[in-house]
Amino acid sequence: MYRSHNCGELRASDEAKIVTLAGWVQKSRDKGFMIWVDLRDRYGITQLIFDEERTPKEMMQQAQKLGREFVIQVEGEVIERASKNPNLPTGDIEILVSKLNILNTAKLPPFTIEDETDGGEELRMQYRYLDIRRNPVKNSLIFRHKVTQEVRNYLSKNDFIEVETPYLIKSTPEGARDFVVPSRMNEGQFYALPQSPQTFKQLLMVGGMDKYFQIVKCFRDEDLRADRQPEFTQIDCEMAFVEQEDILNTFEGLTRHLIKEIHGIEIADFPRMTFDEAMKRYGNDKPDIRFGMEFGELNDVAQHKDFNVFNSAELVVGIAVPGGNFYSRKEIDKLIDWVKRPQVGALGMVYVRCNEDGTYKSSVDKFYNQDDLAKWADATNAKAGDLICVLSGNTNKVRAQLSALRMELAERLGLRKPHEFAPLWVIDFPLLEWDEDTNRYHAMHHPFTSPKPGQIELLDTNPGDVKANAYDLVLNGNEIGGGSIRIYNKETQSLMFDHLGFTKEEAQAQFGFLMNAFEYGAPPHGGIAFGLDRLVAILGGQETIRDFIAFPKNNSGRDVMIDAPAPIDDDQLEELSLKLNLKS
Amino acid sequence: MYRSHNCGELRASDEAKIVTLAGWVQKSRDKGFMIWVDLRDRYGITQLIFDEERTPKEMMQQAQKLGREFVIQVEGEVIERASKNPNLPTGDIEILVSKLNILNTAKLPPFTIEDETDGGEELRMQYRYLDIRRNPVKNSLIFRHKVTQEVRNYLSKNDFIEVETPYLIKSTPEGARDFVVPSRMNEGQFYALPQSPQTFKQLLMVGGMDKYFQIVKCFRDEDLRADRQPEFTQIDCEMAFVEQEDILNTFEGLTRHLIKEIHGIEIADFPRMTFDEAMKRYGNDKPDIRFGMEFGELNDVAQHKDFNVFNSAELVVGIAVPGGNFYSRKEIDKLIDWVKRPQVGALGMVYVRCNEDGTYKSSVDKFYNQDDLAKWADATNAKAGDLICVLSGNTNKVRAQLSALRMELAERLGLRKPHEFAPLWVIDFPLLEWDEDTNRYHAMHHPFTSPKPGQIELLDTNPGDVKANAYDLVLNGNEIGGGSIRIYNKETQSLMFDHLGFTKEEAQAQFGFLMNAFEYGAPPHGGIAFGLDRLVAILGGQETIRDFIAFPKNNSGRDVMIDAPAPIDDDQLEELSLKLNLKS
Structure with missing residues (x-):
């Protein structure tokens, strides 16, 4: 001792x-x-x-x-x-x-082991074992443990069984982003690492497991960007004999339980919003509803005047920035520069100052009088002292631009409070989405997602209009979970592959094992998957996931503390292995 | 609903x-x-x-x-x-x-969905989703879930933190059995899949996490044999500021808790036995102590007579088979054939019948009189009605042979009761073992294991005699866990690599990251890892792990329900991937 x-x-x-x-x-x-x-x-x-x-x-x-x-x-x-x-x-x-x-003994550490350290990000990553000694990182790892324990306890109490699915699987058509694993001992065989246990959990439903969950690593071989890891952890769930309503209620319960246990905050029923409504009101399918600044569409009140920029636009839309009238002319010019940055891509921005005396002053006073602007204020719910920002153009693009502006301004105004929690279900996603690059429809969620009842016939005539039994759970502007009610019979699944451009042979070769299983008594089923890394970070009131991962990879995908992976020399490895006889 | x-x-x-x-x-x-x-x-x-x-x-x-x-x-x-x-x-x-x-609807299943099914192993594996509907498999998966939940709850209550370690790591010298993972998106980079999180958990100890655990998949690319999976699950644990005694007490507590919670059986303090004693008394470092049949060494009483087979042997050793005198001459001949099979490898077997009247009848009566045989009975603890089986030869070989016979006979006699639990700590393992093939010493546990205090000097003179701070937890004749107190300073670790035949450069290139970490204040630490698959099977009273794994791989390493993995054609995969746009 x-x-x-x-x-x-x-x-x-x-x-x-x-x-x-x-x-x-x-x-x-x-x-x-x-x-x-x-x-x-x-x-x-x-x-x-x-x-x-x-x-x-x-x-x-x-x-x-x-x-x-x-x-x-x-x-x-x-x-x-x-x-x-x-x-x-x-x-x-x-x-x-x-x-x-x-x-x-200890060498002098390269940075101070204090809550506020003098070490930069890179140095702290290089000496992660010293970084972990600091309270912020140590407590984040302990926090992650507590969240996962709570998840497991809640689901177990609700009859979910945690079942392990394989990590070495057959490579499937997600393939381009699959990590491929050749077996050297069993020559000529390849495995892939799963991007998710999707098909396995569906097989478990066919197998009668009824309620499944797993906290499981998933893998995606893609270009590495900041805060993106080639391996990530998912809370993966599936239930049989359920409709969308059952899934929403169950996982609303889980999320409410976590927020209650961790922060002592009781959250009422989660609001629900269709995908279409979310796009219209927030320009985004994962809106942060901790604050207002909802979109006001201005086509009716801003078009058919002499301002051609608006007249030619598919959508004219604005938001009211609370108290935004305090911005100086210079600051507003900076805002306009901000929306014109290539990352946002707007061509310009119209603004309206809502003065305290009830008058308006806009950048387009030449075209619009006080009555016109009052209608804009009405549509955007602007009050005296606010600033209205208006963008126009192609609907999808301008929504994305204005959503970016909304988030940026909310951040600057301190409206995105880290310890306030505003969950939201976004439902009725489109089944398919058009891809400009390949000039075809893709499954928006994945090809196992069922269309809304009665809409399958629309697939032939208006594929873009078909809605799916698919839902996302959004928390504070982040998608923390997403799922769907699945197709559970072979004919429908086969039809879906047709519409996604598969030949019968391709579909059978890739997903025959699942469609065959559907022929032996598959129950209706559906599920959801949560990104644990992000969930934990948001529950912890943080923007980035890195502190919640013990050994994050750096931007080139390398372990932060261990030298770069190198090409393998079999002979050398074999010799070293014999020396070591590693066992456990 | x-x-x-x-x-x-x-x-x-x-x-x-x-x-x-x-x-x-x-x-x-x-x-x-x-x-x-x-x-x-x-x-x-x-x-x-x-x-x-x-x-x-x-x-x-x-x-x-x-x-x-x-x-x-x-x-x-x-x-x-x-x-x-x-x-x-x-x-x-x-x-x-x-x-x-x-x-x-459902096609007629290829085998009956009953507790006792008419389906053979292969068919049941092919249609695993139907097999899972059967109670024995379904209940095994639920049982596995309950065991893992109990493990997590127990360890969490005892201040252990579950920390996830990476799956995509640098390939280390275990390399020959590492699965190697090339990254296609980040060309020229290779990862490996971990055979265990050993070095990561040691870094967590250097990082001050104090008590770590993880239920984690491990990977080993080896020839596949029955009941062996290329991926397997480990309960991986590590503690700082501990001595061997602390580890044994902690995980004895965990094991006792599991047996109590699952079977309602209270187990007293676990017996402990040194490796040397286990080899002497049972010929095995993982003895099943649910029954006796301990080895009796007979060199003193059987040598120096006229029986040259024994006289020339390094070891003469026997066991008493309880009630074994009922075996007919024919049955004993079959037993002799059994020990002579190549899998066991004995050259022959001497036997002694212990008659009810107190007399003895042996296969070597020509060389030994009743007094001699009485001494044999005494040494093997044989009673009237027993049968003494005696083997002789090279110590290590004959112990292995007699151990195999002991287990076989116990099985036949119904002494290996599945719902009786007899745990045992085997301690004081040798640090190194001689390898005939490579003609050198290897680390018996792994190269991070510390030698017993004061024995490090022996490394130069009598390396085979050095004992390690290493221990195994044995349950019913199976090693369910093993671990050690680790080396925690750079000099000792470096010395260990010297003795394992590494050059300084090799050691630094492969394990420099760990040895460097030791220089920044590494605490004394040690740990243990349990094979979850086997632990669950044994606690469930089963010999094989297969029913406790939802999707076991078949003997060629393929998923039982999914067609064989195939070489990857990048173009084809990319095209399919674009069609699918798989997300989660």
């Missing part, structure tokens, strides 16, 4: 006890006749004291040499502290050390 | 309720005027009744056409059953059906 207590648990009530602690030297203060050391472990910090009068000289000398991050073990008496520290749970006491044992 | 109740929950107290059920047709009995249907779901079976008097004619005709494994939904009244079935929890009631809805 290296310790009788951890560094976070001793209190005034423990005074006079002889205890043993072990941990890291956070810092030490040496006043010559007295030395104080902050000893740290995962659980907290306890102050140690050495003093000339009571500590043997040799130990004083040893204590003087303790450097930051040395690993030590001490035995000593819990005594009352002269100057108490009310900010530390252990701040009433200190340990008068009687035995000191240096377990390991 | 497809159902108001599941098929396992209705009781006599529910009589007169109108309920909706959904499930599979287990079987139906058609008496013309009356039709009974057993409706099955994950939760149980409920009997449905249709009868001429109360059921509309059209529905009677529909009901007559219900085939096995059809998926149906019914509404009806819960009524008292005429002939009750006390073997079924729902056996007091049946449902008088008023609405019948066929949700899906």
